[in-house]
Every structure is written in C-alpha cells, then in structure tokens.
Amino acid sequence: MASVLLISLLAVCLALSLAYRIYQTHALRLKAQKHGCQPAPRYKHKDPIFGLDILIRTGDAMTKNQVLAEHQQRYDTYGHTFEALNFGSQAIYSIHPENLRAVWSKNAADWGIQPLRLHNMEPFCGVGFITVDGPEWKASHALLKPGFHKSNISDFSPLEKHLRIMLDRIPKDGTKFDLQEWIFKLYLDMNTLFLFGEPIGMLSASPPPHAEGFLDAFQEGFNGCGMRIALGPLKVLLPKAGWLRACAKTHKFADVYVHRALAYREKYLYAGAEEVPVKQRTLLYNMAQQTGNRTVLRNQIVQAMMAATETTASLVSTVIHVLATHPSVFAKLRTEILAVGDEALDFDRLGRIKYLQNVITETLRLYPVFPQNIRVALKDTVLPTGGGPDGTSPIFAPTGTLFDTCFATLHRDKKIWGPDAEEFRPDRWDAGFSPSQYEFMPFGAGLRQCLAQQKATMETSYIVARMLQEFKEIRSEDDRPWQAKVALTAKNANGCLVSLVQAT
Template sequence: MNQMKYRIEAAQRGCQPAPTLRSNNLLGTSRLTESIRATREDRGPQYVISAMNELGDELGKDVHTMRVPILDYELLVTRDPENVKAMLSTQSQDYDISSTRSNAFMPLLGEGVFTSRGNQWKHSRALVRPQFQRDEVTNLEFIERHVRTLLAVLGNKIGENNWTHRVDLQPLFFYFTLDTATEFLYGQSVGSQASIANGRKTTTGIDGAAFSRNLDAAKHFVDKRGALGKFYWLFPHRRQMNQHCKEIHEVVDGMIQYQLNSKRNPLSSEEKGNRKFVLLDELAKETKDLSELRNETLHTLAAGRDPTASLLGWTFYMLARHPRVFDKLRSLVIEEFGDINSTSHTLDYNRLVKCDYMFHVLHEVLRIVAVIPMNERVALRNTTLPRGGGKDGSYPIYVRKGIQILIPAYAIQHRPDIWGEDVEEFRPERWETHRIGWEWIPFGGGPRKCLGQRFAFTESAYVVARLLQRFDKVENMDPVKEIKLHTAIENRSGTGVKVRLHAAEMEED
C-alpha cells in the first residue's frame, strides 16, 4: 500500500527513479561488505567511484546518483553538486544529519554541534558561532610558540649535509594541532609535542602523548561504528571505546575545571590587559553546565585538530612528490616573508591571506584527497532531489522520509566532466581560474557549514610558510607509490608522510 502511495506522489512531483546498484549475494549485503573491505584496505573513497562507474558501464551512461538496497533498507548516494546544494542549502529544511552519525559520535563527543538536530543544534551553534567570528581566531602568536617546538623537534633530526634523517611528518602534525587546539580551547596545551620529544608532562600533570593516543583510538572506533550504519549496535569494541572516551573526558574535565578556577582568581590590571583569548572563557559566560562545556569544546577539538593535521600532512605528501610546486611556493614565501634569517618581513595574517598560490596549493590538496571524504543527510519528510532520475539522470528523484543520502566528496572532486581530464593530477594552478561551487565542499555548506574554516586555513598556511622558510628542499622517502586514503572520520595518508628535509643555511649569531 505504501509503495503505491509513494509511486503516485513521485509521479505527481515529476520524479523518476534513480538507477539501482544491486547486491551480488542473496542476503543483500555484498555492497556493504565491499565498502567495509575497501575502507580496511585504505581505498574507501575510490570504491564509491568504482561502484558508480560499474553501474554506469552496465547502463551505458554516466551515473552520478544511485540507489543502494542493503537488507531491509536503502541508501541513496549522490556525487551530483546540484543535489548537494539542495540538501545542504536550498532544501536544507527537508534534510538533516542522521541518527547514524549521532550514534557513532555520541560516546566520544556527547550532544553538541556535530551530533544534535533541531533546537538542540540551534542552541549549540548559537553558543559556538560568535567565537569564530572574532579577530582572535586569526591571532598567530600562540600558533608561533607551537611552531617553534615543531621546528626544534625537526632540528634535532638534522644530520649530515644539513639533511634530516627520514622523518614521518604525519604524527608530528597531529601533535602540533592537538597542542594549538587545546590551548585555544582551554587556555593550556596538553603539551603532546614536548611529551613525545622528552617525556615531559604539563605543569598540571597531563600526559599529552597518552591523550593523543586515546583520541586517535576513540576516533577510529567512531569511524568503524559509523560504517555499520543502522547496525551500529553490532559494534564489538564497546568496552575499549568507552575506556578511551573515559580517559579523554577526565583530562578535558580537568582542563575545564583548572581554567574556570583560574578565572575566579583576581587579576592585576596588567594581567587583565595581557590575558589571551580562550574559547572556554567565552562559552562559560553563556553556560555553567560542565557537561555542556565538555561536549561543546570536544566537538571543536575534534574539528580543529584532525582535519588541519591531515591537511598539513597531505600538503607535504604532495610537495615531496611535486618539486616544481614546492620550489614555486617556497620562492613566493621567501619573496613575501623573507627567509629564516630575515627580520625585515612580518608573517602576519593580513599578508598571509594575500599569498594566493599558498591557498591554491591548500585548495588543490583538499580536492585531491578530500580530507573529509564523506558527508551525509537524512530526509526529514517525503521530499525530492533535483537530479538523478530517468534515463539521462536529468529528472528529479523522490526521497522518502527516513532515507539516508551519502555525499561522497572525494567522488565529486574527482569527476573529469567537472574538473577536466587532468582531474587526477595535482595542479594548484587550476585554482587561478576555477570558481568554487558545490563541487568542492571540504567544509560542508549551508547552515551547517564548518565554523572553523578560516582558522584551519590560517593555521595551515602559517605552518607551511614557516617550514618553507626553514627548509629549502623536501624529498619523498616512501617507496609506496599508490596513494592510501586511511579513513578515521577524516582521510590520513595510509603510509604516513615519510620525507627528509634540507635545512636552509642559518646565519651565525
């Protein structure tokens, strides 16, 4: 009866069905198991493209939206920018995040801007949004302190002929962004760089290395839990995940309490004038609920640490394999900001954001690897998407209430009909003429667009510039040629970022 009702309503709305990617086994689970296997083999984002191309070959046409039945439910998958625009913007009232996403993240992050919907989401968004519109998010001074620690760690690896030993930059960037994010949020860094370099804990007794390990482990479990979709309850590692989350929460609660207590102590007028911006202090003006403060800051920590670290890692992964791009970018950095010995140039925000080629490089990295490879929405009511139906895919499709739609950013950003036949080539120059639309969504779009976009770009550009001032060459030291997209919510390099760096000559004091 319902099926007849849906068909009638679809016809009334001028809809036609999207093509179906059918299962290869009787249980109807083959596509789910294929996807999980591909993710385990660090080729999850590529699998989506291959599945769509497989269906296209079968139908003799390009397929950009498809229906995927799995057991007793179905998914829609679309790499059509017009459909993305509809879900995230023009028809956003019809779509929201699914319970799958909420259930996956909830043990780690709790209720907050990434996991809530409706009025609870509006409350979380209103609480956090004003803080990312402040000038303090572009303050580079506190970032510089942690950059110096990173440079010191790399300096200790410099050996013969001013070349470093082989180093994996990927974990170093994750420690770095963890330290900057925690200082921005809580007023103190967990000190993971210092903890790794010399085993030191912070003055408040935090083991930054252990905190980093727990965060990594918990996020991997979140990703595995989310991959099971509506069958998340089959996730077998609840006890381990809960233990990692417990240890993370204890550290965060301690930092919150420490900062709130420090705010209660009277300050001299000089200290008040020099007091740095701490996001927690601003949130605490709006709520005193410790659970809410923990959840909202953890949401921001997850968004501020891992995607930026992944972007930095992938940037040097690409620069090590494309010396032309490295040389061009470094020349521009030196011309604009001076080399490691220069004192006549200032690397400040206003000048940094005018370094166009830097941002062309970062945009191209985000396009090639899609740091956040998958987004999703669920239909809140019976509705439509503008394209994907009919023989040529130009008709709207009917979307029943409760249907989940996957948005594979990687697949969108690797469409040759949008990006050109050189779509697989790392070529930052394409951004000299390309105008951003819904085919490039590393930060989402519409009402739920990521609040930290400006902060992420500022931090990434600053770190790249500072490292290029210090090092004048980078060489790839990874023998694996095939790119491995290792997913833990965001994409990391499955083989790390193994390079060696040549230190530029420094003047003697």
C-alpha cells in the first residue's frame, strides 16, 4: 500500500510539474511576442521537464576532462545560440558577439552573478567582487583596483628571486619531468607574496606554521562552492560539516594576515607615516589603507586568492607547452628574446617584444584560462539575436534566465578566425588583424573585466623570456594533445611534460 501511495504521489508531482511547465512556456511565449522576440533553437532534452540530462552529460564530461569538447559539439549541432532547461528554468547558450556585448556591456545592468553565487559561496568567501552585483560589487572593485596599478605590479625582482629558486631545482640534464607542477608551486608563492607580503613556502618546502593544512582546506572550500553552484537545488545532498570546517580553516589562515594589515593601518593612518614601505605594498595592505573592517578585508582577500588560483600559472604552463610542441615558433621567439641582449627585461621592454606578445595572445585564444562564464538575468530583458527561423530575431530572457557562454568555442569560430581557426599561428595577430572586444574575450569585458589582466600577461612575458634565455631547447615529452581540466579556470590535464637543454 505504501509503495502504491508513493508511486501515486510521484505521478501527481510529475503531472503538476508538467502542467506548470506548459503554463510557464505559454506565459513566456506571450511575453516574448509582446517584445517582438522569437525563440532560439531548442536543445533536444531527454528530460523535457527539468532538463537534468544536459546537467548529467556536462558532469560526465567534466570528470573525463571533455567539457570544452562537449560545449563545442553542442554549438556545432545547434548553432551560435540555443535554448535549454536548467532545473526546469530557462537557459540560453550563446557565443554570438552581439549577445555577449549585450550581457557584458550594453545591457550589463540586466545581468549579474549574485543570485547564482552568493548563497552558494558566502560561507567560504563572503560578500565580495566574485559573489555580488551592484553597489556592493562597486565597493569591492574600488578596494581592489589600486593594488593593480602599474607601480604595484611592474617590479619583477621578487618574481626573478622565486623563479631562480625554481630554475635551480628543476632537472636541466634532459630528464623528462612535469614543468606544470613547478610553475604552480612558483605561483602559489608569488600569489601569497603579492596578496599578503610573504610566500607560502612551496618552492622552499618550508611553509609558515599557521599555513599547515591550509592549501587542502582552501581547495576543499573552493571546490565545495563549485559543486553547490553546479548542483543547484540538489546541493542539499552534499555533506556540509567537512566543508564548513574547511571554510573556517581558510578564514583562520586569512585572519593572520588581516590582523597584521590592521596593525599596519593603525600605524600608517595614525602615526603620520608619509610613504608606504615597499615591502608592505601588497594587495591586502593597499586595501587596509581604505577600510579597517576585518570581515570585509578577509572576504576580499579570500576572493582574491580564488581569482589568483591557477590563473597565471595555467597561462605560463600552456605557453611553454605550445612552444615545446611548435619548435619553429620556439626558435623564432628565442631569436627575438636573445636580440634584446643586455637590455633589462622590464615591464615596458617586454610589452614591445611583438612576437612574444603574439605567442601569449594566440595561447589565450586557443586555450583561454577562463574558458566559460555564466550570468543570470536580474530582470526581464532581451538578447539582440539568435531567435527565429533564420537566427536573427531577438530572444526574450525572463528574470532568472541563465546565460552560458563558452569563450573557448568563441575563439575557434571559423566565421571570425578563418579556416585555420584550430591552428596555433601567432602571426595571425600581425598585418592589422584585430577582432572585436566581443569576439576575443580571454579576460572578459565591460566593467567586470579582469583587474589582473596586465599583471598576468606581463609576468607570463617575463617568465617565458627568462626560460628562453636559460634554455636553448625545451622539448615536448608528451604526444597527447592539450586537454582541458576545467574548474573555475582551465589547465592542461596532462601537465607540461618536457625536457630541457641548458644554454651554454
């Protein structure tokens, strides 16, 4: 009897869900007609009520490091813009530049991230530039922006010091090894140095006592945020106690540096210090000049750590990978680097080495560090194109619509990049070739464009140039293609397996 009642109850629930879905579709159709909109092509769901099948396929693809290939296949099947279900609500997938312009710039106030992120991430990283929209986002952005001024990111001497430690420890006798692991260690030290004023000690294998267990806790907290966003209403199925302990441990680590920054703030503001000491020109100390709110500082610094995790390190590793697998590009770039001679590889000089910048830009095109991005409609709004039989009509996006784009697919669109869009060809950036801001988006666009863009590209320039000074050959020791392992960022799931031949 109980089983019969349960089956009957499930049947009623499904019937009600289907009826609501039919009603919702009809209501949306009327609103769309009012705005002169037409629907985009529809993803062929096996689950027409909640759309769980597309979420399951995405999850499976992620576990196999095939999620970008899965996105590419969907766009190849349905075109530049298509609609789908996301837990029963509307989702629009698009790589059309005009739609990207609308979401990231023209109608940016209609779109945000807070409904998707804040309630899922707040226990870990609180209110900050990654989790909120509107005035709170502007306040967070204003706190962070001074830390990325050229005066705070143009001194490469700390980077050279830590790079030298790495170069002294890696194999240089032709032995095969994974350079990606070392570059990630380098950047764990560099990021904590930039954020807090001291490295975490990954290269030296001597972390400070208060950092014990921090990296594992940070990764667990970070991953927990991603899982909660991905699972949506089903996040209640995730265990919570361990995640909250990881959040608390991360906060305890960050609080050590916040306490120091607040002590500095008191000295700086009330003791009449005329100039900030160089060693204290860190992101946290810059923010402490603007606010003494302990919680605000901790939230911002944890979110800055999230944004810095595996970003520049992924880019550097991938540039080295493509150089190792394209010997002619390596030879041409090394010739250009060596031609600099005894001139210092400073911030301005590196920016003028044209082929170096082409190599980095082409790497960002084919292998963007941020390959995917999502926004949520904060109110009823309209996308300019992608609907109707010919794909040119506007599309109605009601409040709560998920907008999902894939920059990795956008950057391989043959309509923009030509028939050789899949090829790594740095020379394409010469001869006046210049895609629009919404055809090439490695760091996003609009007001929320990545603050660390210049820092990341110039530090990558420095490390690559120094590697080519140090080594006359960087040989690939891996026949496998670059394969994206995607979390918040993308890195090569296969690492960067190389052998090095030192310059004489």
